[in-house]
Structures are given as C-alpha cells and as structure tokens.
Amino acid sequence: MPVGNDLILVSQREGVGVITINNPPVNALSPGVADGITAAVKGLQADISIQAIVLIGGGKTFIAGADIKEFGKITSGQKRDLNPLRNMLAALEDCAKPVVAAIHGTAFGGGLETALACHYRVAAPSAQVGQPEVKLGLIPGAGGTQRLPRLAGVAKAAEMCAGGQPIGAAEALQFGIVDQVITGDLLAGAVSFAREVSASGQLPRKTRDLECKFGDAAAIAKVRQDVESKSRGLIAPGKAIEAVEAATKLPFNEGCAKERQLFEECLFSNQSKALIHVFFSERAVSKIPGLPKDTPLIPIRRAAVVGAGTMGGGIAMNYANAGIPVLLKEADQAALDRGLATITKNYASTVKKGKLTQQQMDQRLALIQPTLTYDRFREADIVAEAVFEGMALKKQVFTELDSVTRPDAILASNTSTLDIDEIASVTSRPQQVIGHHYFSPANIMRLLEIVRGKASSDAVIATSMALAKTLGKIGVLVGNCRGFVGNRMFGPYQREAQFLLEEGARVEQIDAALVDFGMAMGPLAVGDLAGLDVSWRIRQEYKHLHPAGWRETLAADRLCELGRFGQKTGAGWYQYPAGSRSGVSDPAVEAIIADSARAAGIQRRTITPEEIVERTIYVLVNEGANILAEGFALRASDIDIVYTSGYGFPAWRGGPMWYADTVGLKTVYEKVREFERQHGPWWTPAPLLAELAAAGKTFADFDQERTAAK
Secondary structure, eight states: OEESEEEEEEEEETTEEEEEEOOTTTTOBOTTHHHHHHHHHHHHHHOTTOOEEEEEESTTOSBOOBOTHHHHHHHTTSSOOSHHHHHHHHHHHHOSSOEEEEEOSEEETHHHHHHHHSSEEEEOTTOEEEOGGGGGTOOOOSSHHHHHHHHHOHHHHHHHHHHOOOEEHHHHHHTTSSSEEOOSOHHHHHHHHHHHHHHTOOOOOOGGGSOOOOOOHHHHHHHHHHHHHHSTTOSHHHHHHHHHHHHHHSOHHHHHHHHHHHHHHHHTSHHHHHHHHHHHHHHHTTOOTTOOTTOOOOOOOOEEEEOOSHHHHHHHHHHHHTTOOEEEEOSSHHHHHHHHHHHHHHHHHHHHTTSSOHHHHHHHHHHEEEESSSTTGGGOSEEEEOOOSOHHHHHHHHHHHHHHSOTTSEEEEOOSSSOHHHHHTTSSOGGGEEEEEEOSSTTTOOEEEEEOOTTOOHHHHHHHHHHHHHTTOEEEEEOOSTTTTHHHHHHHHHHHHHHHHHHTOOHHHHHHHHHHHTOSSOHHHHHHHHOHHHHHHHHHHTGGGSOTTOOOOHHHHHHHHTTOOBGGGTBSSSBOGGGOSSOBOOHHHHHHHHHHHHHTTOOOOOOOHHHHHHHHHHHHHHHHHHHHHTTSBSOHHHHHHHHHHHSOOOGGGTOHHHHHHHHOHHHHHHHHHHHHHHHOGGGOOOHHHHHHHHHTOOHHHHHHHHHHHO
C-alpha cells in the first residue's frame, strides 16, 4: 500500500515491515520520497505486529542519489535546504526497531547516506556503493562524511568522499560498510537478516554512536596527495577530506554542522554550478529538435573501418570494446600490420594497468578482422572512413564504398574539417552519409561529433546518436561547416597562442597559463601531441579563403617546413628526447619565433598570463557565438560539452560558453572589442555576443529562449 504518495510502498513479510521506494528509473530522492520514507518508518514503528523494518529499492536499484535539480532550487532561493532528507535520516536512525537497508544496483550519494543511517546494511553481490558528490563539485551533505568513517575508517571514507569512485559489495563488506552480502533473493535474505537481529534482543545499532578514530595518519596523507594530483583546481575534494577529518575531532552533531557548512560553501561555488551545468548538458545533447522520438534505428551488428592508422585503429577498438565485430582495411600489409601492432599494444597496456583481463583482450582482438580488400564490406551495417585528411582521397574512398556496401549501410567519415556534403556527393545515397568525428586517441576520448549533412536521414542521425552511447561516447550533433564546432573554434584558439608567441610570450609560459586556468594541456603541447603537420595542411588547404591583410602564423609554418611535427618526429614546439612524451624547451624554437616576429614587423613585448588566458579563451567564446547564431550548434551547452569532453576544457569551469556567462558577457564583449582595436578584424565581435551583452543576457538565456521557441 502507498504511504501518502505512490513513491513509497509499504508491505509486511513474516512480521517485518518492508518499505519499497517506487521512484523509477533510479529511485532518486526527489521531492516526496524522503517525506514518504519518514512517514512509513513512523507508521511501522507504531505497528505492534512489526518487529523490524527493511528498506529496499523497487526496480533495478536502491537509491542512485539525490535529485540534482533540488540543488539548483537551493542556490536560486526556491528551496531552503536539505531538511526533508536529514529528517528522514534521523527517523531511520532513531527508530526503536531494527532497520535494514537492502542494497542492489547502486547506493550513491544520498542513497548511501540513507543506507548509513539505517542500523544494518545487506547487499546483493553486484551492488555498488559510493559518495560521488565531488563529481558535481560537492561533498556529502547529509551526514555521509560523519557516518562513513565510523564504519569504514577515516582513510577509506576520505578516499571515497574525496575521490568519488564507487566500490563493490565485496569491498564494502571488507570495510564494514555492509554487514552481509546476500546471494539469491535479496528481499528474502534481508527479511531473514532483520528477523535475526530483532530476535537477538539487542538495541538497534546507530552508526552515529560508533567510535570514530583517526586511524593511520600516513594513509590520510596519501589520500590527500592522491586527490590533489588528480583533482587540480577543484575545491570539493579537499573540503571532503576536511569534513571526514572533522568526524575524528567533533561530536557527531557538531561534525554534521561542520559538514553542512563545507557543503554549502561548495554548493554556492561557481565550480559546483558549472559541474551541475555539465551534468545536465551531457544529457541534453541527445535531445534533437525536429527528430521524432520514434525514429526507427538501423541495427548495427557489424562494422568496417577504412584506414588502420592512429584514428582508424582507435575507432576499430571502440567497436570491439562494444562487442561489435569490425573489419579493419588498409591499402598494404605493412600498414595493416603496424595498425594491428598498435591496437595490440594499447590493449596490452590496459591489461597491465589491471583495467582489462587477458581473456577480455583476446576476445576484443578476435573481433577486429584485418583485411586488404573490400570483399566482405557488404556484411557491414556501418563503415567508418579514417583515411588521410584530403578531399580528393575522401571522395575516392566514398566512391569505392558506394559500390561495395549495401545500399542501406551507413557511410561515416571521420573528417575533422572537410565538407560532408561534398564527400556525400560522390555516392548514390547521400542520405546514408554522415560525419563521425572522433577525437584522438579515439579509443579513449569521450567526444563524438556527429556531423549532419544536408541529406543525412533522420534514421541515420538517430542511429548515430544511439551508437555513440553504445560505444561509450558522448554524441553531439553539429552542423556541416568548416571544422564543424570543435575544430572551427580550436583553430582561432591555436592561432592566438601562436600570435602571442610572436608578440613576446614563451612557449612554456603560454602552456603554463592555460594549464593553470584548468586546461588538461596547453595549446602548444596539444599541437605537438596531435601533430603540427595536421593543422599545417589544413591552413594550406584553406589559405585561398583568407582575406587581404590576413595575419599568418609564420613560426608554426616554419616549424613544419623544418619537419618538426611534434612528438612523432621528436621535435615541435618542444624537444622530445629519446622518444619521450614529456617535452623540454628548445632554444632553436625561440630563435625561429624571434625571426618570424622580425619578418612580420612585430615589436616583441612582455605578455602577462592574464592576457594569454583572455585572448585564447575569449576567442573560443567569440567563435562559439558565431557558430551558435549560424545554427551549426543546437545549444550553447552543446558547445560546452564538445569542449569539456573533447578538448580538455575544465568541467569545473562549465565549458567556454558557461565560463563566459560567469565572467559576464558585457565584460567579455568589451575585451573582444579591445582586442579588435589592437589586433585587427579577426577579432570582430560576434553579433550574438554583442546582442546578448547589450541586453544583459547570457548564453544560458539564449538556450532557454531557443528551446522555448522550438
């Protein structure tokens, strides 16, 4: 029977009351759930026929966490605090009858805090528990940092709260977080366990009353060191450790007050707001205006990849990782052997790290079938082209694919800049052609830009979006313009970094400024990693489109003319001794930059880190505003996801468009105008940026208005 609402169901088994959470799909602690559990506990406590209580989740999971939308209501003033959740936890812990949490699926965040407030916990063997709040820039806010160390010890609690990684049932049992792992029927086992603890006559064991010892100081120090190395720039992990340590120094209620203070500091920070923005934006990218939800998907049972180089090999690994057999074609045996050797090496490295078993590696390698011909390409439901970035070669390959594949097969190009419609024009079925732009290394990077051509069918688009999820990617639908979204913005970003060099900045200074800002790598180090020749060829291909007086990146071109393509040649902006991936400064590069500046008539000067950040980040924002206004990105938040998942932009800054909103678009616009006066027409402000700045609006406002209009 429901209690107050249909989110909570109450029944009984053999004198044990059973509270079932009925809030699919993940039983989030949405409004009404906590109040419903509180009412159910009080009702069962008053029922003399009930000896104990089991709390269990309906469906596939226990409680996957809090309703994240509720955090936004608190920061916007619509809601005051987490009191309903905290009241529920108090009701569970204060209950005079034993309360057993029965965990299956996941008990994350508020879900684990709920389980910790119960007197006992049992779990299915496949269950996972964790405190992942740091991934949203938060810490546990309902006693998690105070109860967890009382069960698991301070070091483990600090690791879980500051690192955010879940643990399985066996490990949870080892650390005392759960009392028993139940094989077979979880509810029956939980009821039996509840009857046993009730029959023992012992008072319910309250987690908050357990002694909390500091434990191994060295272990805590190691956790802090590990967290600091993995969470550069983030404030929440450090505050999580501080809150856990408070459990060793303060009585429970005072520790909870300290936790609440630290939680609110995180909640109202720009970092948490940005990470929550990214969380929701990653889910919004799958919503395509005008694409019917019932669009039929094309079954993808077999795939093929043309090109076994770095990108082609990584794409083949994606399919194999998803359990999809894939043909991998190359033009000659030597190239094919090199590609397979690289794939094998990549898998072996994963095995060595313990993230894959040898058996799993062997199974995945068996799914990758090498070939030098198109003989079996009619078996493929999708073909990914990953050959050299040149229009003539792309057209040749697509002409061949058009004749050797089934008419209903999807033909996807991994081009990073070229016109999808022009590529599709050489086929008899442009409706089956689409761009699948992976990011290097393709088997690791999460982003997949899905480039819609003018003829790409709804089925091909919908299938591509679904396939991205199957492959473990975040698929973002973008329009067909030069460079699409990511690289169209990345070009100006790299350009400004190179101009700053010629104007007086040092290579290491530019990269350090952007890394300090939060980028995973500096722009010049990224260039060396990707290969400077890639951008060089793109610049040459489109050079004829530059207007008169266009400023060229002389130093970058000069490096490529000397064969300095980056890591793969042992020298680029940096030197890479003996095949090292860690670059060191090279005096020869500084001389090349100085010569280029003289040739361009540039008077070199002192460049500050602030100018480096403003010019490189604001040029991203300005170009992003143009892309948004022209309709090549559906939402500003889509641009943010492209950059946080594909270009190393710090998620805790929300992406370039969100970051601009936090700075203030009026401030950004005025800086862009200043750079236009100083540096020329390539800094012309985007009309949309000017419009929003004048109106006092944000890119988030633009997204809301565009969504409402559609």
